Amino acid sequence: MVPAGGGRLLRGGRVVARVVLVWVLAVGALNLLDTWLTGFSMPEWWQPTVCALLFGVLSAVVWPLVLRVALPVAVFTLGIGSFLLLGAGVLAISFAVPGVVVTDLGTAVVVAVAVAALGSLVSSVVGLDEDELFFRRAARRGARSGTSGDETMPPGVLLLQVDGLGIDTLRRAVRTGDMPAVARMLDDGSHGLAAWHTDWSSQTGASVCGILHGDNDDIIGFRWYEKDRDHMMVCSSPEDAAEIERRHSDGCGLLAVDGAARASLFTGDAAHTSLTMSALPLISGAGRRGRGRDGVGAGYYTYFANPANALRSGVGALVDVGREISAAVRQRRAGVRPRVSRGGFYPLARAATTVIARDVVVSAVIEDMMAGRAVVYADFMGYDEVGHHSGVERFDTLAVLRGIDRQIGRLHRATQLAPRRYHIVALSDHGQTQGWAFADRFGESVEALVGRLCGEPQPDPRRGAHSESSSTAESWQVDAVLAEASSVGGPIARRLRDRVERAGGADRPRTPSGAPGAVARVAPGVVVVASGHLAMVSFTEHEGRVELETIEREYPELLPSLVDHPGVGFVLVRSAEFGPVVLGRDGLRRLATDVVIGDDPLVPYGPHAADLVRRVDAFPHCADVMINSRYDPVRDEASPFEPHVGSHGGLGGSQSRGFLLYPTDFPPPHEIVGAEALHGVLRGWLRHLGHPEPQRAVRGSPV
The missing domain is CATH 3.40.720.10 (Alkaline Phosphatase, subunit A)
Structure with missing residues (x-):
């Protein structure tokens, strides 16, 4: 077992060996650069030795002090600016050492990069972890200040x-x-x-x-x-x-x-x-x-x-x-x-x-x-x-x-x-x-889908308010998908349409701008927000949470078309009669009583889905309509509402x-x-x- 004092001597010897090795290799590198690099000249034998020593002092002592002032240059250029500053230092060294020629800043940066690369290489060669040196300095400083x-x-x-x-x-x-x-x-x-x-x-x-x-x-x-x-x-x-x-x-x-x-x-x-x-x-x-x-x-x-x-x-x-x-x-x-x-x-x-x-x-x-x-x-x-x-x-x-x-x-x-x-x-x-991203797979973004179902055709259906359109992926024809959904439809869509027909009622007039309009509307009075596998629809001309019955009356095609859409897994809405209701293509679940009609739309989303959705329904800013993308458990895939391959944000x-x-x-x-x-x-x-x-x-x- 090495005594503590011997350990310190051993570690100190390794540090000295590292410094000497870096110095020797820097001298050799400067000699090679003198031969190969145009615009860099050290005609005298002693000049590389002196310049290597001065560069070591620049890197170890002067550079950290300069960086305290010039840190933003390094930060906002992701480190590139630091080499421009080091290049300026090399130019200064060339002025200080008689006979050394560095023609311009670009040449000086090349020299700085070459010598800095040696420091990184030597650390690997001699097996010294920079973290180890870091903590040794901290231990010494803590011992001196009594804060170890x-x-x-x-x-x-x-x-x-x-x-x-x-x-x-x-x-x-x-x-x-x-x-x-x-x-x-x-x-x-x-x-x-x-x-x-x-x-x-x-x-x-x-x-x-x-x-x-x-x-x-x-x-x-x-x-x-x-x-x-x-x-x-x-x-x-x-x-x-x-x-x-x-x-x-x-x-x-x-x-x-x-x-x-x-x-x-x-x-x-x-x-x-x-x-x-x-x-x-x-x-x-x-x-x-x-x-x-x-x-x-x-x-x-x-x-x-x-x-x-x-x-x-x-x-x-x-x-x-x-x-x-x-x-x-x-x-x-x-x-x-x-x-x-x-x-x-x-x-x-x-x-x-x-x-x-x-x-x-x-x-x-x-x-x-x-x-x-x-x-x-x-x-x-x-x-x-x-x-x-x-x-x-x-x-x-x-x-x-x-x-x-x-x-x-x-x-x-x-x-x-x-x-x-x-x-x-x-x-x-x-x-x-x-x-496969929703817009690429179905030919329109969820924002465009909701806007169109609310009576406002979108000029660029593939582009959402918070996404980029992708020109690389083929898509299904939207009209074919929606025509099939409208003509056949699942049991929940048919049930919703029957409710609308029985209720009747005229559309409520809306201002075209959906005032005050600080957030873009996909249709008058309609805001849609996409967040990964979750999309949220808000009707801005109503205060508070808009109930299912109002949505059916004002936008009769919205909910039936959403629950039948092949990219939508389930929809959460609030009903005046039943409270929070989760709607799927083949069934619904009333969260207040956990009554299920047809197939429970939350089953593919795990045993905790009902409690998690119920919690969000109680949030003060829960959207009027919450849409979760459809999840395929066989392929373990779902189509996000943003232009991503791997995505998250929903269930x-x-x-x-x-x-x-x-x-x-x-x-x-x-x-x-x-x-x-x-x-x-x-x-x-x-x-x-x-x-x-x-x-x-x-x-x-x-x-």
């Missing part, structure tokens, strides 16, 4: 969210070797695996708000319409995300006690946040209740302070752009169905999510561990993003999943080096269900089945239904570890 890890502190927890990864896909990925780090955690018995069932709205907004704040009441979808304000709420809007958190936070969120939120929609009342949507409106102002906000700098600064990191992520991003273009071409050539358009800016946006954001989030988490923070919640978004465009388990989607798995493994190793003991809990906010299939990977030292969870229940499990684990309870504030007040 306290053995009496309860263990910290890393909550790592793999956005959109359902438990079925995770199990297959573990079996096929696409997630070896997770497989090792399961195989060695350190972790167990459990499933959890999402709410009806199986999307990040409802799930993360429920997980972090213990409350996701009245979050209808990723986007939804609020009739009383004539406003479209969108979870990815900073202002709307802040408003959602204001409504649901009581100051007692999961991260309220010394927590951090990284790349999340909501803060969980954390004192430290970065890349978190609900906190963005606060970055330029004072934090809530005196709490600081790390803003965009957390993770970014630590990551880009090392030029080799920027190079590694830049190369990784370029590789991912190439992988995306190649995958899209292969899909088109092979005639793969379903698929969606993947051109334009998407390859760059994908790389920013799957590589740049992932690496920065990991850097921020390591920084949180170095600081000894109690609970850290981080979201890896890459799998969900690529799954939407490529498919749930296609080869390039699984490549992204392998990259996330490597980062989970890296953080798992880092827990052994942190000044405080940490446990890792991995989870997903929902899964994904694959299918049906894997989208509702998230996963929870947890240490076996923790009390095992029982059946988990809903994000609020998952919050309770996580809260119980923190309590089990000895974490203090946060002080509760008044719900809905500023926190």
Whole structure:
């Protein structure tokens, strides 16, 4: 066994060896560049040695100081700007060393990139993990300041969210070797695996708000319409995300006690946040209740302070752009169905999510561990993003999943080096269900369908208000589908039409604009919102919830045509006579009494469907008509109302089945239904570890 003092000497020797090796290789690289690179000249033998030393000082000392001022340049150029700045530094070195010639900034950037690449290469060759060096520096700094890890502190927890990864896909990925780090955690018995069932709205907004704040009441979808304000709420809007958190936070969120939120929609009342949507409106102002906000700098600064990191992520991003273009071409050539358009800016946006954001989030988490923070919640978004465009388990989607798995493994190793003991809990906010997009399959979007049934033919039926039209997929003829539905129809459609004929009544006059008109109408007085596998219809000229009987009178073809449509699984409406009613093609279910007439339309959606739908019906902003896409259990497919391949947001299939990977030292969870229940499990684990309870504030007040 090596004594502690000997261990420090050994580690110090490895660091010195690394510095010397980088210096020697940098000298050799500068000599090669002198030979090969036009516009770069070092005629004297001593010049490469001196320049390599000065570049090392620039990278290790001067560059981090410069980055504190120039961080926005690195942030908004995804790291490319950092090399422009380093190139300027190389130019400065050439002016300082007599006889060295660097003709322009482009040449200087090439030199900077080459030398930075050596730093990354040497770290791999000598087997030194940058995280190890990171934590050593933290331990030394903590020892000097008296803030090093306290053995009496309860263990910290890393909550790592793999956005959109359902438990079925995770199990297959573990079996096929696409997630070896997770497989090792399961195989060695350190972790167990459990499933959890999402709410009806199986999307990040409802799930993360429920997980972090213990409350996701009245979050209808990723986007939804609020009739009383004539406003479209969108979870990815900073202002709307802040408003959602204001409504649901009581100051007692999961991260309220010394927590951090990284790349999340909501803060969980954390004192430290970065890349978190609900906190963005606060970055330029004072934090809530005196709490600081790390803003965009957390993770970014630590990551880009090392030029080799920027190079590694830049190369990784370029590789991912190439992988995306190649995958899209292969899909088109092979005639793969379903698929969606993947051109334009998407390859760059994908790389920013799957590589740049992932690496920065990991850097921020390591920084949180170095600081000894109690609970850290981080979201890896890459799998969900690529799954939407490529498919749930296609080869390039699984490549992204392998990259996330490597980062989970890296953080798992880092827990052994942190000044405080940490446990890792991995989870997903929902899964994904694959299918052919509604507009591509049926020739018109759900917005166009509802608009036409409400008397307003759409000029571009394939384009929805919140989607893009796809020119790559063939579609069925709309007229044939609707003609069949109208002429034959299911028993529920016939029953609805009979009710309309018996009731009679004239149409109610409507203003063409559907005033005040802040949100686009698909027909006068009709707003339709699509959110994955869920669509919501609101009639703006009526206050409050519009009842089934009124809808039948004013739009007699709407409900019969919807329940008979082959892309619609079920429809929720409120009846003056029976209360909430779920309508399907071959049957209905009255939720107030659970009376079923014909076939229960909720059976294909699982044993929890009735309770989840009943809960949403009670939400203040529940739409007048709620539409869930049709799920085919034989093929495990459903057609989303947005232009996605893999999608989520409603009920049906894997989208509702998230996963929870947890240490076996923790009390095992029982059946988990809903994000609020998952919050309770996580809260119980923190309590089990000895974490203090946060002080509760008044719900809905500023926190």
